[in-house]
Amino acid sequence: MFDRLKKNEEQGAYTSVKNLKNKRGFLGKASGASSRGGFEQDKNRFRTIWVIALVILGLLIARAYYLQVANAQFYQDKGDELITSVRTQKSYRGMITDRNNLPLAVSAPLATVSFSPHDYAREYYELKRIIITNPESPQLVARMQKRLDNMDLTTLAAAANISVTELKKVTAIDDSIDVTDEAAVKAALPSGAGSHYLPLLNKVTPEIAQSVSTLDFPGVYEKNFFQRYYPQPQPNSQLLGFMGQNVSDPEGGYEGRAGIERQYETELAGDDGKVLVLKDAKQNSLKEIKQIEPEIPGKDVALTIDSRLQYLLYKELEKAGRLQKARWSTGMIVDVQTGEVLALSTWPSFNSNNLNEMTGENQRNRALLDVFEPGSVMKPFTVAAALDSGKYTATTLIDTNPGSIRVRGYTIRDHNNLGMINMGTLLQKSSNVASTKIALSLPPDAITNMQRQFGFGSKTPLQFPGEGSGLVVTPKEKETSRRATLSYGYGLEATLAQVAQAYSALAAGGVMHPLTLTKDDKLQPSKRIMAHEQAMSIVQMMESVTEPGGTAKGAAIDGYRVAGKTGTSRRVNPKGGYYTDQYRNVFAGIAPASNPRLVGVMLIEDPRVQIYAGLTVAPVFHNVMKEALRLYNVPLDKPLKTIAQ
Structure with missing residues (x-):
């Protein structure tokens, strides 16, 4: 060149x-x-x-290498973001069922269909603009006109059962504006409250929602979700718990916030799936492209609860609570042979399908969360400590004269002067004096060691959210007043579940079967905590409590030998000491006493009509246990009473 x-x-x-x-x-x-x-x-x-x-x-x-080779994935992802999005596919929450597979909590598929007047009007004006600006394309004009004709609000109004006048009002279509003028169109679009969201169908079944969503109407959107439903709400509300919004979920999902729903959240919830969807220019989902992560449905949780007994227990607790004008009442039924909780309920309750009824008081599972001084229901364990010491037998006589005893300046009394009594009479008449004499004759830790042995002072194996552990503190040798009060159920804290577990161990012949609420739980091993003969002798002593002369004749059941113990204790005054006019009534019973199968414990807090457990909670035990024995076909162990003609 x-x-x-x-x-x-x-x-x-x-x-x-x-x-x-x-x-x-x-x-x-x-x-x-x-x-x-x-x-x-x-x-x-x-x-x-x-x-x-x-x-x-x-x-x-x-640059081409950087964009297409070295950093290709980054820019490909950026491009995909413009036309695709990842949608969360909510997993189906598992059911909670009772022991007979009857549903106690289910997730019902529901849908909400809404209408955006803004999006509808925008689509309407856009179609008119295309028609006006493309007269040379008759086929395009025909297609756009057909779409415009299908946007007749009368069709949507009929499908959604809503006034067409209301729809026309919120869309505010103005056919006089120049649709080619972008500013004029923008000014004509609906704005303000309700311009982007107008509910058409709220929380309806997917089948009903399809009557509207299948119209493929511009501005109509469907949201599918699951809503928790409780078929038997009041009897189970404190046990099952409830669902609440998960604040860490960007899509506003729900999670278990109390009870079984919370305890088994991981198992019930499963894992949400992720789906890649194609979007249009308005960010509306067009179709699913592929499954990114599979949806894993939640597992069902089967409880040991018998919903028949649960309902019966709740209704009896409600009846007694209302009759006695009490603050609240609660109770449990336990299978002696397995430790399975067959019923557990509290009154007052709330409708778990309507959380507006829930308060801080009625949502508490009292049997598991609340701790209290149990009173005389602890006396069988004082007798157990006496028998275990070797110093006492079932026939050992204890002098309770003159019906009271002075300990460190305090007077401990019985209701009457019982004189010389044995262990059986101690339980039948609920003698505080005899219990005190036993406690003071034993080492300082004898009573508390026996109480801990039966599970007091520790949470039960139920692992229920918020469960109370109670408190058992061993007194020093010189603390004679504390040693005395511990023997008849004061100076310690317990939950009703601990009382139920302890009585179940007595009924099982001294074998502790850990309590359980679910059928799938890996049961903890049972352990012997007391000799069989001693445990059964205490059960036999407690039979006198429900017989004539005992404190709980109202708990007796025709055809069955029933063992039990009442507890009437004063309520603690937060300002110090105890109330003089407020009581707590507890009854723990075993049936049938000859071959124990079921244990029932009932509690009424602050009854205002009658104050003794034999008159308030013993009848509740009678009504519930009679039906429980019938439902489980437990054989009679006592002749039926004959009715005189």
Whole structure:
């Protein structure tokens, strides 16, 4: 190339007419393409251009490599974000069932269909603009006109059972505006409250929602979700708990907030799936592209609860609570042979399908959360400590004269002077004096060691959220008043579940079967905590409590031998000491006493009509246990009473 340039220069091929007339430059040097300096300048200029071109090409290649090879995934993901999105696919929450597989909590599929007047109007004006601006495309105009005709609000109103007048009002379509004027269209679009969301169908079945969503109507959106439903709400509300919004979920999902729903949240919830969906320019989902993560449905949780007994227990607790004008009442039924909780309920309750009824008081599972001084229901364990010490037998006589005893300046009394009594009479008449004499005759830790042995002072194996552990503190030797009060159920704290577990161990012949609420739980091993003969002798002593002369004749059941113990204790005054006019009534019973199968414990807090457990909670035990024995076909162990003709 440069040879040709040199040859052309020599031939004057690049010399202009002007240069032919004036071969000298303004500096007196030769000018024009024919000069040697001009050739060198052109060669350098071409070289510079080629270098620049090659550098630019190299930069373009490097940029293309960076975009398409080195960082291709990043930009591909960015592009995908414009046309796709990842949608969470909510997993189906598992059911909670009773021991007979009857549903106690289920997730019902529901849908909400809403209408956006803003989106509808925007689509309406856009279709009209396309029709007006494309007269040369009759096929396009025909398609757009058909879509416009299908946007008749009368069709939507009929499907959603809503006034067409209301729909026209919220969409506020103005056919007089210039749809080609973007500013005019924007000003005409609905704005303000309700312009983007108008509910058409709220929490309906998917089948009902389809009557509207299948219209493929612009501005109509469907949201599918699951709502928890409780078929038997009041008897189970404190046990099952409830669902609450998960604040850490960006999509506003729900999670178990109390009870079984919370305790087994992981098992019930499962894992949500993720689906890649294609979006249109308005960010509406068009179709599912692929499943990114599979949805894993939650597992069902089967409880040991018998919903028949649960309902019966709740109704009896409610009846007694209302009759006695009490603060609240609670109770449990336990299978002696397995430790399974067959019923556990509290009154007052709330409708777990309507959380507006829930308060801080009626949502508490009293049998598991609340701790209290149990009173005389602890006396069988004082007798157990006496028998275990070897100093006492079932027939050992204890002098309770004159019906009271002074301990460290305090007077401990019985209701009457019982005189010389044995262990059976101690339980039958609920003697505080005899219990005190036993406690003071034993080492300081004898009573508390026996109480701990039966599970007091520790949470039960139920692991229920918020469950109370109670408190058992061993007194020092000189703390004689505390040693005395512990023997008849004061000076310690317990839950009703601990009382039920302890009585179940007595009924099982001294074997502790840990309590359980679910059928799938891995049961903790049972352990013997007392000799069989001693445990059964205490059960036999407690039979006298429900017989004539005992404190709980109202707990007796025709055809069955029933063992039990009442407890009437004063309520603690937060300001110090005890109330003189407020009581707590507890009854713990075992049936049938000859071959124990079921244990029932009942509690009424602050009854205002009657104050003794034999009159308030013993009848509750009678009514519930009679039906429980019938439901489980437990054989009679006592002749039925004959009715005189």
